[in-house]
Amino acid sequence: MTEEVIDVIEISNGSAKLSRELLDSCIHCGLCLPACPTYLATGREMESPRGRIYLLSKWQEEGGELAPRAIEHLESCLGCLGCQTACPSGVKYEAILDQARPHLAARRNWLTRQIMRFGFSQILPNYGRLKILGFLLRLVQTLKLDSFVAKLPWIAHGPPIFRKVADFQMFTPTVVKHLPLPKKSWKAGAKIGSAKLFSGCVMDIFYNHVNHAALRLMVRQGTVVEVPAQTCCGALAFHAGELDIATALAKQNIDLFAQSDDHIVVTSAGCGAMLKHYEQLLAADPVYKEQARSFSQRVQDLSENLALGNFPDMTGTSQSHMVYHAACHLAHAQGVRVQPQDLLSTVAASTGAHLYDLPEAEHCCGSAGIYNLLNTSLSLKVLDRKMNFIEESGADVVVTSNPGCLLQLEAGVKARGLNVKVKHLAEALDDAFAN
Template sequence: MTESSFDATHPPSRELLNECVHCGFCLPTCPTYQLWGEEMDSPRGRIYLMDLAERGEIELEGAFTEHIDACLGCMACVTSCPSGVQYDRLLEATRPQIERNVPRPRSDRWFRNGIFALFPYRRRLRAAAVAGALYQKTGLAKLAERVLPPRLRAAQSLMPEVRLSSAFASLPRRVRPDGPVRRRVALLSGCVQDVFFHEVNTATQRVLAAEGCEVLTPRDQGCCGALGLHAGRETHARERAKQTIATFEKLPVDDIVVNVAGCGSSMKEYGHLLADDPEWTERAQAFSAKVRDVSEVLAELEPQAERHPVDATVAYHDACHLGHAQGIREQPRSVLRTIPGLRLVDLPEAELCCGSAGIYNMVQPEPAEELGKRKADNVRSVNPDLLVTANPGCLLQMRRYLDDVPMMHPVQLLDASIRGTTPGRTPAPR
């Protein structure tokens, strides 16, 4: 028997590989197949490559890595598959194999290492926010855009307008409702979310409190590991998962609330991520059972706070790790429909990723740009007054190609309605 090209640490399961019958139902929903029409850049094509590698018929280096790297991990194929193929499990098993066994070119390795040396750390992000503010104000950004290589140009274009007052602000550790406590919850403040989208966290605390929730936000929390998990950095993800569990499991709460789609998706999978660690398996499962997207919690609570009318046509974009990975589609919409006067519309090609996909829009800038422009065209086609989506990566990605439409997190729009204020907008990249 030919030896597998995968190492022995959690390789893609033969049982899962055999579930794919190559029917092709995934093809219309796969972003890279829609862009290029290349079979090996479709889910069934990538599963075929995994199958060959598992049999030892192809090596991991070269074309195999290129096609797996090109996958956004959006999980639209999981939603569309009539056979229930767990492509998400296959991809999560394959990417760590590449990271362990395939040497990347030096520039690629340094770029990826730089991302993970910065984004999971709030203190480093705050230092970067100071440098970014100076960078934007001096006009260097426009000058550098002409000479930077594609990856650095993409990273620069995604940089939000830095508000130092928000970047260095702290959330209150405890927020109590004015009336009786209907539910006690803990909030993941996140890393990128808390520094560059701090106003989403404050809106989340206010809305939950207005609906009768006591909100605990521990100060000692850090990165949940989502970026690492989606990029195949399994050790990074496992370490961050353990730290997150240890921080939250001691809190006497009903739910652990998340307002970032990618983070929530990963945190709900901690039980799987730590399944082979006897010390953490049960703790991870108990933790994941409490994780809820903020829209899930709000959809279950009968609205008690008065909503002021918002006379606007609002387009809702399904973040992939909310809609496809978590299966949460109706809850955000039902919560938004509690706002009087609001007209909610869906987007054409709603199942296609916007091109953000964790770090994808930085490491794969060309296809990310094509997908971003395609999503922007679909948004403009419904002529909305406002666009809402529940993931900071999506907001940054779409703002790059859609600077003529205000956009925000759904909880910010609900917060504005409850407070009777004019809905704002997310900071636009320079």
């Protein structure tokens, strides 16, 4: 087996070094521009990958402080990696972004940064606190307090900080009753293998039913599934440039999953991409380097795991018109493209449902972690383009694989009043057995 070259995130004074070599690999051809959702939404060069690489390159050459305008252009990057897929010169945009993000974090408003750090380190990794949060949100939604507050004139037309309440309401999915996942699940009879389920934090609170569907599907194929103790993958902290928090969470997960060699199956594309990225994150760590490498190699998206088996007993019937929206963190970050499509083709062939191609299926929907809350206006522009394609397709079911995409597309469907159901791939597959 050939040794794969890993881009090491070099840390100096708490921040990552920008690599001249990576920045110079861009030949400014512009072929990535049509793949960049923020460029398509604004038409501005500085909102494109080429523009952002130019800004970082200039800053690296000249030194000094990053100009506020440059920070805005860099912060408005979705991190979707559509440009990396499109680039014919093999520019490693993800590695450039990994190095730039801690610098952006260091220049963030102090209060905003502390609030974000508190959420990444004290809420997301603490399952008990998350469950309380989920319960309170459910209560607020049941009493319709969220829509009442969001419509108050001094909130809807008040200062930006108040309007965030309305944004939060728009992007919060309906929280359903949380049912704990069984620690171990299996089906009597033939055992084809065993796996560990990574249930995620946001995923399991907002989309707990998706994890249950994933468990049922894996067990149906004869896999013995365990849900071990785990913590937040650290993706939101990492994407916000808070490397210390992301690194600490990565080490905890590596330790928690160290007892077995089983595949670690993930239902959230964002978590999966992060878990596979531990290898790069800890490549310079003398203690965790090797463990991180073998951990990342064990990680599978749910679709990769299910594609190894089959579903001969899929007997439901459906008239649905489905389209598939490929989550950026699945298609671009993990390179998983074929398996979800194949699994949906199986659903279509077995149930009578129709599967259509969605134009720009691999373009970001504008969710990008907490981007929709931080850059709401641009996020909605990006979503608008996605929703135009969905509406034109005539689909009544949109399938995707990431909690961020689910809530973003649900917000788009709600805003347009469409009769479209947004489903996780696990739900689309599980439903094919339910009729």
